[in-house]
Amino acid sequence: MVLHWSATLTAGAYTPGTLAKVERETTVGEGTLREFLHDMLLIRRFEEKVEERFRAGELPGFLHVAIGQEAVAVGVCRAMEEDDIFASTHRAHGHTLARGSNPRRVMAELYGKVEGVSHGYGGSMHLYDVERGNYGANAVIGGGLPAVTGAGLAFKMRNEPRVAVAFFGDGATNIGTFHESLNLAQLWRTKTVFVCENNHWAESTPGCQHSPVWDDMSKRALAFNMRSTKVDGQDVEAVYAAAREALEYARSGEGPVFLDVLTYRMHGHYIGDPQVYRSKEDREAAAYHDPIPRLRERLGLSDEEFEAFDEEAHRVVDDALEFAKSGTDPKPEDALKNVYA
């Protein structure tokens, strides 16, 4: 059966009265929006290049791209303060780049090189960059949520103005770590923000098949009495504003916040996924909600202006690719290092 989640999507699924209202006083100027476009385009072109090189057989393992979800990564990561930290998922390229990791080092990791952000020990699904606040991308669904709760607890105990942010998808809301983490975080009011990137697909299983609240994940947070904000994940400005508000609330020590972000996965679960489970209409709907043309329109960019952004993104990606390909292979016996501190 070919599935199509959007066919049953109810419009304006916003639980009234209980959710935090995002004040638009956190809106950004045009200059910052242009930076957001720069970052989103960089992520898009980076992931397109990764797809291309994977299909060419150059990249080991398997990879997951987040094409269509760039506004979430950029909106949230740009809203973080320098000392904030985050944990990501198997779909981590966007978060990592948006937080400012060097594209050269991110690409080098995908090639398994010493120069990579995880020095070749992690790969696409385990991107770490502690200097940039990246405490690890996790390949176990929901696996990073307890640690983000614990880091938020540490910040609270030490009275530090820092927040720990967890990215995860709608698929993660059904696993035990999600429920245990949200419960503990709210109970202890840890300095944590939970970012649910609801792209309505858990691999090949649509939201309507995996969750009774698939079209309103905020209900999960409400069950824990957690402050929750619903946001259009294709509108980077809105994501940024909601993330700022959530981060400042968590930073104040008042408690964690759940960001219920509606977004779209334009490609398959993994690179090469034929998506036999997904209707043409659903894929078209996802493409229709592409956040990049939307931001371009918001900025009123001419073709020439947009081209200039795009050329810059291509240039950075090409440079990263060249750097990665000429990187250093680890020695085989390096596999025995870093097991213990």
Place this chain on the structure above:
Amino acid sequence: MPELTYREAVRDGLVQAMRADDRVFIMGEDIAEMGGSMGVTQGLLDEFGSERVRNTPISEMAIVGAGIGAAMAGMRPVVEIMYEDFLTLSLEQIVNQAAKHRYMSGGQITVPLTIRTQGGAGWSPGAQHAQQLEAWLVHVPGLKVAYPSTPQDVRGLLWTAIHDDNPVVVFEHRLLYPVKGEVSEELEPIPLGKARVVREGTDVTVIAIGPLVHRALEAAKQAEEEGISVEIVDPRTLQPLDEEALVASVKKTNRAVVAHEAVTRMGFGAEVTAVLQHQAFDYLDAPIERVGAKFTPLAFAPVMEQYVIPHAEDVLAAIKRTVGK
């Protein structure tokens, strides 16, 4: 030398570590007002307050996982899993997260987390409160595992575990909590990976862990009456393992018995046996004997439970087999 029970020694190790370093705090089920289901953490809430002595929900994944995150963020948490049977609930966090963050990050992350747990049979708790699962965790690179058998060892090893920059799982045994033993006046940290010769002997080496150290001591006394001189070595740490000390003892006595309360099949003794046959093959005068529980869950009825777990007589029988008596 002062005497403490094993329970008091664990408590003293925790208290001293918490007094010495604000980064040390404890989390677990019922550990605050109640003082833990085994009474180990009694009094800690009064001294350190509810910020550092945290009662948790019944959420083993979150208990361990929050410990991991706090450790990654610079704390030195000690989390308690009430029964090691419940470790199974948190294994994802222990095996995939705690053990692997440092590796997957290429050395950027440290996880200085201590996981305390206890278990063991002998008081009819039934099949879900009595297992010995230490061997499972020794199988995971990135973890360290200790199983102290005396008050002095548990205090010193716990201290070291808390100050180690790696995740360390410390196994305690329910029946050892009331056992008294001498401890040094000052807390003496015990390095991970150093075995202790519990009793010197010349005819056979018994390598025992946890409660089997005490049962081996009983067996050794009886063996002595029959003219067999038994050496007992307690590895104390299962990972890293002090292979050198075990091998040296067996090279001296030429015979070996390995003993633990967990089931024999794939138990820790299997690993020790492999180490010995490889490193002391030419010195062995008899097959290495293994003592452990029979391959069945723990039954409730005391007669069945006692039938399943290993006793001093089982150790003694194994000792005799190695010397052909």
